[in-house]
Amino acid sequence: MRRPRTLTWRIAGAVGALSVVAAGGLAHAAPRAQQIWQWVSEPQAGFRPWDQALQHAITGVDVNAYLLTDRPYAAALIQVAHRGIPVQVILAANPYDDTAAVTTERHLFAGTRVHVRWAPARFDRPYATDHAKYLLVNPGHRNALAIIGSPNGTASAFGGWNAEDALETTNRATTTALAATFHADWTDHLAGPAPRRALMLSPGAQPALRALLTAPGPVAVTTEEVGDVPTLWSALAAHHHNARLLLPTSAIDSAAAQSRLKQLERAGVHVRTLQTPYLHAKALITATTTWVGSQNWSAPSMTSNREVGLVVANARIHRQALHWFDRLWQSARPWH
Secondary structure (H helix, E strand, O other): OOOOOOOOOEEOOOOOEOOEEEOOOEOOOOOOOOOOEEEEEEOOOOOHHHHHHHOOOOOOEEEEEOOEOOHHHHHHHHHHHHOOOOEEEEEOOOOOOOHHHHHHHHHHHOOOOOEEEEOOHHHEEOOEEEOOEEEEEOOOOOOOEEEEEOOOEOHHHHOOOEEEEEEEEOOHHHHHHHHHHHHHHHOOOOOOOHHHHOOEEEOOOHHHHHHHHOOOOOEEEEOOOEOOOHHHHHHHHOOHHHEEEEEEHHHHOOHHHHHHHHHHHHOOOEEEEEOOOEEOOOEEEOOOOEEEEOOOEOHHHHHOOEEEEEEEEOHHHHHHHHHHHHHHHHHOEEOO
């Protein structure tokens, strides 16, 4: 079977500040020591970006995965650990009662050198879980590299079934913040405010996401859920005909979701659903910025889960993200 073409773009540039990270021009052959930004989309990329990142492991690997049941991913982590490089993995203890996944994860890493811990107890209760999805290679090193986005470590994410989005970067502010977040969760401490200067973290992401929505101009949103986050829906509705909302078909099953979508439609928001591939991606593309992450538009995702997102203000990333969204939008249908 022919390997799908990887749609990625490397960008070198300067470190930005606070939530929005800025970057500069294109550099396809940039070495790992340079700052790079790379857009990753599924089902085009497959596991290749993660595999290539792990090949550059020198000092360590940190993974936070809501689900990690993909055998090639597990095998790549085990191989890095076998080389004597520390590999630490945080997994969700209660991935919404998916006990089969937990059993698979236990089996995959049993007897290996990969160090696995379940997420802190505060993310192991009703309506709270560790839903983050990121890979951090060489944390604290000048060659640190991160991939942050929507893909779980599953065959669905990497095998061509899902639409996913992620950003790969060596931006120092981002990798430093991610290392601090991972260490806090690994040691069962609060992440605190410092990582939030470079990352959009949950619990507590809703104000930052709403702030992005206050920017004027067109807005394109993908989310897997139509949840109870009225301030976000109101901010989206304020864009009227300049707003597009793309959902998986399964997101409109409930009466509450349909009521919310009718309100948005009355405000002028364009709403479509996508049947295939399954829309697992989470994105917010404004007139100038691109956000990707693990957050869905739901109350638990904003207020009680561990979630990680990233905002980038870069013209090239923005164009590629919008092109990716537009292709999915063209394949989608009006929601009713």
